[in-house]
Amino acid sequence: MAVSARRGTPLTPEEIYNMALRLVDEVGVEGLSMRKLAAELDVNPMSLYHHVESKTALISQICASQGLRMELPGEDLPWRERVRLLAHAYRSLSRDHPNMWRYVHSHPEIIASRTGGLWDVLFSILVTVGVPESELRRTADVLYGFVTGLVFAESAGHIGQGQDPREADRTFETAIDLIIRGLGG
Amino acid sequence: MAVSARRGTPLTPEEIYNMALRLVDEVGVEGLSMRKLAAELDVNPMSLYHHVESKTALISQICASQGLRMELPGEDLPWRERVRLLAHAYRSLSRDHPNMWRYVHSHPEIIASRTGGLWDVLFSILVTVGVPESELRRTADVLYGFVTGLVFAESAGHIGQGQDPREADRTFETAIDLIIRGLGG
DNA sequence: ACCTGAACACCGTTCAAGT
DNA sequence: ACCTGAACACCGTTCAAGT
Numbered sequence: 001m002a003v004s005a006r007r008g009t010p011l012t013p014e015e016i017y018n019m020a021l022r023l024v025d026e027v028g029v030e031g032l033s034m035r036k037l038a039a040e041l042d043v044n045p046m047s048l049y050h051h052v053e054s055k056t057a058l059i060s061q062i063c064a065s066q067g068l069r070m071e072l073p074g075e076d077l078p079w080r081e082r083v084r085l086l087a088h089a090y091r092s093l094s095r096d097h098p099n100m101w102r103y104v105h106s107h108p109e110i111i112a113s114r115t116g117g118l119w120d121v122l123f124s125i126l127v128t129v130g131v132p133e134s135e136l137r138r139t140a141d142v143l144y145g146f147v148t149g150l151v152f153a154e155s156a157g158h159i160g161q162g163q164d165p166r167e168a169d170r171t172f173e174t175a176i177d178l179i180i181r182g183l184g185g
Numbered sequence: 186m187a188v189s190a191r192r193g194t195p196l197t198p199e200e201i202y203n204m205a206l207r208l209v210d211e212v213g214v215e216g217l218s219m220r221k222l223a224a225e226l227d228v229n230p231m232s233l234y235h236h237v238e239s240k241t242a243l244i245s246q247i248c249a250s251q252g253l254r255m256e257l258p259g260e261d262l263p264w265r266e267r268v269r270l271l272a273h274a275y276r277s278l279s280r281d282h283p284n285m286w287r288y289v290h291s292h293p294e295i296i297a298s299r300t301g302g303l304w305d306v307l308f309s310i311l312v313t314v315g316v317p318e319s320e321l322r323r324t325a326d327v328l329y330g331f332v333t334g335l336v337f338a339e340s341a342g343h344i345g346q347g348q349d350p351r352e353a354d355r356t357f358e359t360a361i362d363l364i365i366r367g368l369g370g
Numbered sequence: 371a372c373c374t375g376a377a378c379a380c381c382g383t384t385c386a387a388g389t
Numbered sequence: 390a391c392c393t394g395a396a397c398a399c400c401g402t403t404c405a406a407g408t
Contacts, residue, residue: 049383195373
């Protein structure tokens with residue numbers, strides 16, 4: 001029955017993850033501290049360490065679970081459409097939690113496993129397009145770099161600053177068009 | 186004549202910048218601390234603040250000065266060649282100080298001024314290609330996102346992990362080819 | 371002018387002690 | 390089992406005092 005003195009219920013990992021993500025949304029990963037997180041949960045800072053190995057582990061768990069939320073396009077669509085949907089899926093992830101993705105982007109070790117189905121879909125698209133076996137890996141890497149880079153530049157404000165959102169959308173379409181044309185579309 | 190007790194000569198900003206960049210190369214921006222920097226310079230941590238406003242200011246000065254090192258391609262070259270050279274120039278910057286550029290990438294405020302001549306060259310290339318006035322800004326943004334994203338994914342190890350360097354070079358060429366084809370080349 | 375030590379308000383994390 | 394306070398080894402930065 002040993003329960004927090006300050007709260008009625010015991011801590012759960014989910015509670016911790018959710019609050020951590022909320023804080024990251026507000027103040028960024030750099031702005032998140034175990035102590036602030038604990039305060040927000042109305043708990044002693046050290047209690048967290050019974051449910052979470054470390055701050056780094058906490059962050060990577062959140063990131064991993066977010067990565068799984070990506071909505072991958074179905075196999076039956078024309079490849080141009082699949083490219084478009086895949087790019088938009090990634091962009092939409094990044095827009096839900098920009099602070100988190102900005103961090104992930106510069107800490108690759110956090111999603112060392114190449115984000116689940118994304119790569120399978122990408123390869124399958126390229127096969128459809130007719131990219132030769134020997135170029136598959138290279139081309140997939142290039143497209144990954146392009147799309148993540150664009151999404152990132154957008155979310156970090158490197159590009160399209162102070163424009164209305166519709167303009168940002170159009171820039172993104174321009175990018176997809178360029179990719180499709182580059183792939184031979 | 187009031188001079189450091191621990192060193193013969195007074196501190197200079199250049200000394201501080203150089204050592205800071207060296208440390209960033211070794212341990213990353215996150216790993217750099219004013220205290221370590223001071224220790225490395227054999228100086229009291231607080232002495233630094235007579236030459237540098239803050240850690241953030243120090244970092245952004247280093248970044249800015251590095252940005253100026255980019256070697257821009259000449260106006261007289263064919264546009265395909267200029268695209269290629271511009272991309273390589275950016276890549277080579279990032280390879281000289283990967284830790285620093287990984288940081289810049291997620292801290293756009295640091296190079297708020299759109300990295301000098303890069304954008305002029307980019308626009309001029311696109312005009313040559315025949316991109317209509319109304320699409321210039323959008324297309325430049327897209328290319329910027331693509332190239333920085335690719336360079337970044339490469340330097341962060343998101344793509345091309347554990348490959349021999351020649352393979353990375355070929356991936357980069359694949360990227361440039363795709364861009365050129367996408368631009369209508 | 372330039373340097374310095376002590377101090378302040380923070381970190382992540384360990385550890386021994388509590389229930 | 391779960392929680393806790395004190396403590397350790399760090400941060401960036403301010404400030405008053407030294408030469």
